[in-house]
Amino acid sequence: MSSPQSIQVPDALVVSYTKNGGEEERTWIARLPALVAELLDRWRLEPDGGIASGEASLVVPVRRADDTRAALKLQMPRDETTAALIGLRAWNGDGIVRLLDHDPESSAMLLERLDPSRTLASVEDDDVAMGTLGAIMGRLHSVPAPEGLRGLDEVARDMLASVPEAAAGLTDPADRLLVHGWASAVTELVVEPGDRMLHWDLHYGNVLAAEREPWLAIDPEPLVGDPGFDLWPALDTGWEELRATGDVRRVLQRRFDLLTEVLGLDRPRAAGWTLARLLQNTLWDIEDGRTSIDPSQTAVAEALLPRR
Numbered sequence: 170m171s172s173p174q175s176i177q178v179p180d181a182l183v184v185s186y187t188k189n190g191g192e193e194e195r196t197w198i199a200r201l202p203a204l205v206a207e208l209l210d211r212w213r214l215e216p217d218g219g220i221a222s223g224e225a226s227l228v229v230p231v232r233r234a235d236d237t238r239a240a241l242k243l244q245m246p247r248d249e250t251t252a253a254l255i256g257l258r259a260w261n262g263d264g265i266v267r268l269l270d271h272d273p274e275s276s277a278m279l280l281e282r283l284d285p286s287r288t289l290a291s292v293e294d295d296d297v298a299m300g301t302l303g304a305i306m307g308r309l310h311s312v313p314a315p316e317g318l319r320g321l322d323e324v325a326r327d328m329l330a331s332v333p334e335a336a337a338g339l340t341d342p343a344d345r346l347l348v349h350g351w352a353s354a355v356t357e358l359v360v361e362p363g364d365r366m367l368h369w370d371l372h373y374g375n376v377l378a379a380e381r382e383p384w385l386a387i388d389p390e391p392l393v394g395d396p397g398f399d400l401w402p403a404l405d406t407g408w409e410e411l412r413a414t415g416d417v418r419r420v421l422q423r424r425f426d427l428l429t430e431v432l433g434l435d436r437p438r439a440a441g442w443t444l445a446r447l448l449q450n451t452l453w454d455i456e457d458g459r460t461s462i463d464p465s466q467t468a469v470a471e472a473l474l475p476r477r
Contacts, residue, residue, distance in 0.1 A: 175216075176202035176229075182222040186245070197245045205229060208241060208277055212270060221285065223388075230282065238282035239269055246276040249390055252318055254278065256366060256391030259315045264308035265368075265386040266377075283385060287378035290407055298373060299424050302403050303431035305386050306371055306396075310432070314366040314393040321394025322362035325355050328449055335452050340460045347462060347470070351448040354441045363395030371399060372406035397442030400428055401450075401469065404443065408465050421472035440473040 178201055186198035209216070209231070217238060218230035226244035233239055244250050254276065257268040262281070270279040292298040332352045336345045368375075369390040379385040392398075404424050405411075411420055429439050447466045454463060 176205045177220060178202060178227060179220065179222040182225075182227060185224060194245065201227060201243065204243065204275055204277070205241070208243075208272060208275070211272075212241075212279060214239070214241060214279075228285075231279075240280045240282050242278045242280055244276065248319075250276040252391045253389055255315055255317050256368075256389045259366065259391075260309060260312050260389075262381070262385075263312060264305045264382075265389065266379075267381075281379075281381070283377040283379045283387065285377060288374050289376035289384060290373040291378075295420065296423070296427060299403065299427045300431060301384055302371065302373065302376055302406075303428045305376060305384065306368065306399060306403070306428070307432050309368050309371075309386065309389075310365040310396050310399070312366055314364060314391075318366065318391050318393045320362060321367075321392060321398055322359060324392065324394070324449075325359045325362060325445060328352075328445070328452060329355060329359070331452055332448075335455045338455050338460060339462070341462075344462045347467070348448065348451060351444045351451075351470070354444045355448060358395070358438070358441050358445065361395070363398070364393060365396050367392045367394055367396065367399045369399065370402050372402040374406070375402075395438070395442050396432055396434055397439035398445060400425070400439060400443050401446035403428060404469055404472075405465055417468050418472045421469055425473065443473060444470060 178198065183198055186194040190198075205227070208214070209229075213234040214231040216229060217232045220230075221228045226242055229241040229243075231239050231241050254268070254271055257265065257278070261267070266283055267281040268278060269281060271277065289298050289302060292301070329352055332348060336348045339345045339348065368386060369392045370388060371386055375388050376384050376386055404421055411417055414420055425436075425440075425443075428434070429436050432439075447470055450466055451462050
């Protein structure tokens with residue numbers, strides 16, 4: 170029988186839940202070792218490597234009773250966790266990590282094992298990497314969206330409702346003007362929010378090397394909407410390396426061209442929905458206390474301007 174004492178939760182994950190969370194979060198992280206031990210026994214799993222964690226989840230490499238490799242992923246149950254389960258069931262491994270089993274009570278997932286040491290960022294040719302990401306994104310978008318997922322229309326209307334108060338928190342009048350401009354673009358698009366199942370966070374770090382296919386997506390945050398709303402994480406991926414090129418605008422435009430071509434998107438509409446992502450990111454930043462727009466957001470916005 171697995172022992173909770175043998176489960177070492179990474180300090181960073183403990184801090185994430187105890188420093189920024191309330192009593193519910195602290196209770197969940199405290200009982201996490203016991204939950205892992207319970208699931209290892211129930212699913213007849215053997216630990217098979219070092220425990221890893223992200224900002225909100227714990228991942229335990231395991232082997233199943235038939236000796237196949239898998240990964241046990243645990244995250245505090247939230248709406249996002251439920252959406253991920255819905256999406257993974259619907260995609261059924263088509264371009265994305267396969268869901269092998271799950272526990273309805275804890276929202277724990279047993280996933281096929283991928284190679285976390287090799288992300289799509291390891292591909293040196295950015296055109297090849299972006300083309301690969303775009304092809305995976307297209308496969309994800311092609312699967313009909315199931316019931317139970319949040320819609321982009323609701324997300325967009327919530328954003329628009331918060332713009333007046335949020336924009337007032339920006340110190341630079343030019344930033345306030347930019348936010349209102351992005352909001353105007355969203356207002357024009359929100360009447361046709363789209364019906365595709367989006368990943369919502371597909372960037373190089375969320376595409377891992379696999380055995381079943383060369384590359385598969387992970388960590389979806391499914392949402393139903395227009396494919397253009399899915400582009401920003403890919404455009405912005407590897408921001409520090411992108412800045413080091415000395416020609417951010419050219420790289421961003423090249424990435425946008427590749428993605429819209431691979432996905433067959435209307436360019437002005439895709440650009441508009443990308444501005445919606447910039448608006449969403451900026452609203453989140455303002456909630457966190459920022460008083461200016463992040464330079465990466467303005468760089469993407471400038472790259473989407475029509476060529477002169």
